[in-house]
Amino acid sequence: MTKKDRYKYCLKYFQQNMPNAETELIYDNPFQLLVAVVLSAQCTDKRVNLTTPALFERFPNPDILSKASVEEVFLYIKSISYPNNKAKHLVGLGKALVEKFGGQVPLTINELITIPGVGRKTANVITSVLDNQPNMAVDTHVFRVSARIGLTTNAKTPLAAEKQLIANIPKQLVHIAHHWLILHGRYVCLARTPKCEECGISACCKFYAKHCMN
Numbered sequence: 079m080t081k082k083d084r085y086k087y088c089l090k091y092f093q094q095n096m097p098n099a100e101t102e103l104i105y106d107n108p109f110q111l112l113v114a115v116v117l118s119a120q121c122t123d124k125r126v127n128l129t130t131p132a133l134f135e136r137f138p139n140p141d142i143l144s145k146a147s148v149e150e151v152f153l154y155i156k157s158i159s160y161p162n163n164k165a166k167h168l169v170g171l172g173k174a175l176v177e178k179f180g181g182q183v184p185l186t187i188n189e190l191i192t193i194p195g196v197g198r199k200t201a202n203v204i205t206s207v208l209d210n211q212p213n214m215a216v217d218t219h220v221f222r223v224s225a226r227i228g229l230t231t232n233a234k235t236p237l238a239a240e241k242q243l244i245a246n247i248p249k250q251l252v253h254i255a256h257h258w259l260i261l262h263g264r265y266v267c268l269a270r271t272p273k274c275e276e277c278g279i280s281a282c283c284k285f286y287a288k289h290c291m292n
């Protein structure tokens with residue numbers, strides 16, 4: 079199967095079987111999504127969703143967050159990975175939104191990456207989720223799943239994988255393909271023991287052809 083065929087096959091499968099895939103982070107507005115995505119680095123969405131209700135109640139907008147102490151924010155997020163750094167980032171994030179962006183979450187990568195705690199991956203998530211921009215955030219799931227299926231070849235870094243995926247996925251599907259690959263990695267193509275026998279795209283998977291077929 080050619081690479082082009084792999085893309086065609088798995089994108090069609092996902093379109094048919096996961097037409098409404100979306101982020102599992104719970105949020106009500108762009109500010110809350112940005113905070114949740116920053117918190118989700120090296121942490122599960124499930125854990126973030128347990129933490130954010132109280133956090134959002136105490137710090138409902140960028141202005142209030144910008145005036146908070148790092149110590150108080152820490153108390154709300156201490157069960158999340160890297161709470162010290164993330165507490166600092168969140169206060170800085172509140173300040174940046176208020177001082178540079180009028181309290182709004184900007185929707186360009188270049189603006190987003192100036193905000194504390196926001197790197198390229200987070201900026202890609204924000205712009206694709208909030209604005210359907212054709213940006214691909216490559217996290218650990220996307221990186222692993224894409225390589226196993228054979229959608230990426232010899233991609234050594236997330237950025238290399240991102241470039242290959244963007245070059246091959248039709249522009250209008252990039253924003254949802256991000257969720258397809260994440261959810262497939264989270265529930266089927268698990269890191270240690272991929273559930274190949276119940277996987278709907280095994281027919282186009284390079285890993286399956288190499289390791290699971292007699």
Ligand code: SF4
Pocket residue numbers: 226227266267268272273274275277278279280283284285286
């Ligand atoms: S066949 Fe296995 S390795 Fe390939 S995508 Fe499915 S679960 Fe992952």
